[in-house]
Amino acid sequence: MDDKLLAMYKELTETPGAPGHEGKVRDVMRKYVEAYADEITTDNLGSLIARKGNQGPKIMVAGHLDEVxxxxxxxxxxxxxxxxxxxxxxxxxxxxxxxxxxxxxxxxxxxxxxxxxxxxxxxxxxxxxxxxxxxxxxxxxxxxxxxxxxxxxxxxxxxICPFTVMNNPKFMMAKAWDNRVGIAMAIQTLQQLKEVNHPNTVFGVGTVQEEVGLRGAQTSVHAVDPDIAFAVDVGIAGDTPGVKEQDAQSKIGEGPQLLLYDGSMIPHVGLRNLVIDTATELNIPFQYDTISRGGTDAGRLHLHGKGVPSIVIGIATRYIHSHAAILHRDDIDNAVKLITEVIKRLDAATVEKIKRQEY
The missing domain is CATH 2.40.30.40 (Peptidase M42, domain 2)
Structure with missing residues (x-):
């Protein structure tokens, strides 16, 4: 396992960052993303915006910096x-x-x-x-x-919960996976695109105050003004004793979650189809999921301006909103691969087809 990635996961999860007090986590994100970004800025609430490229459609990949x-x-x-x-x-x-x-x-x-x-x-x-x-x-x-x-x-x-690689090293336990894993995914997406001539401008964003009302999503989406948005977050894992499959069907280690519905947004159908087609073509495992209550930053992202086609890519995680959560390394890797490959396909013509409901 890549020691540099483990060091990043450890620093991201162990750094304190309650809603409205995300400064230390923002500094960690800046440290790890600056090598892959052409420009780093913040909005007036403190969300970090790392831009790569300066032409073509604007693609926003947003995780939130704060933790409960x-x-x-x-x-x-x-x-x-x-x-x-x-x-x-x-x-x-x-x-x-x-x-x-x-x-x-x-x-x-x-x-x-x-x-x-x-x-x-x-x-x-x-x-x-x-x-x-x-x-x-x-x-x-x-x-x-x-x-x-x-x-x-x-x-x-x-x-308090030290970052812990478990006996099966694919399992990692930490506080604040919700949503430092989204921050890690935004950083890794820009990393994967570093030497790639992609047909768009990509923004890796760390939003603030998600846990108290998706507030940084509203301000940062205004700053970026994207054409397409991905919210990267955790989701419910349904593979522990006592959980019924109809209540939570995802299992950790079986691929990133593709959210079909949550309490704040119905993902854009055309963008969803592109994600499914890309995953199927490249044999990237994924899982469907729904959340009847609650939502993610996408709930604000998709309502910006005339509307932003948006989708949620999640990581099935056990025991979120507690002191210690567990997720699976393969799910992070596959989520980053999937998002990166979809971004490569989001040229101006494809984005326009999605916006016109033609995809």
Missing amino acids: GFMITMITEKGFLKFQPLGGWWEQVMLAQRVAIQTRTGVIEGVIGSVPPHILSPEARKKPVDMKDMFIDIGASSKQEAEEFGVRPGDTVVP
Whole structure:
């Protein structure tokens, strides 16, 4: 396995970047993409835009920089931290998990706690603990001591989970695969096109604040004004015990996901057909999937201007929106190959056919 790729995956996933606080992740993306880009700019919210080429249709490949996290809202008199979510969390995956508070003076580690189950009534023990009843313990004995540590309201919090290559080295575990894998795919797509004379201009974009409302997608698509857009993100893996196939049919390691429907967008049929034709021609494995609730940056990308034909290419991932997620290396490689090959086919004539609903 390529040590340089592993180093990039490790740095991308371990770097903190809650919504609205993506600066450190943006710096990592810039470091890895600058060798493949002709120009790197940002929009006014902080989304990074790496351009390769300067002629032909504009193709946007967008992953989001942010990860689900929390924000400190208050410090109690006894030095415990109250917080609110940044992005969607399920309370049952939060308790007793280690977290890292990003303060202005450095990182402070803590753990999410609540009232011990031993002193709850039998009825209360049967119910999930509400997030409002949780707190973060950083080992402070008072509000004053917590403040002396450097904590203040507004500081963000991210999970602690070292990047881990598992015993089967194709399986990789980390926090923030949602959506540092999309950032990695945008970088790798530009890398694959480095010495290629493609018939278009390609933009690898790291958007901000996706987890709290697709906000960076709206501003960055305005800055790029693309003709075609790909959102690259994670998707639900349905290959763990207890998951019914009709609820989540994708399996990790069996190819990237081609989203047919989500709560924010119906992918453009012509672009979808081109992706399917390309994958079939080149024997690139892929899987179909749908998401009844939720969406991706494509939900904003496709509504820009007169409309941007858009599609989502996803990576089936276990345990997203938790402290530790697992995905498969082959799915990343095949997704990058598929996106790259489709981009090579997106000349002006093909793009116009897609826009006119003729593909």
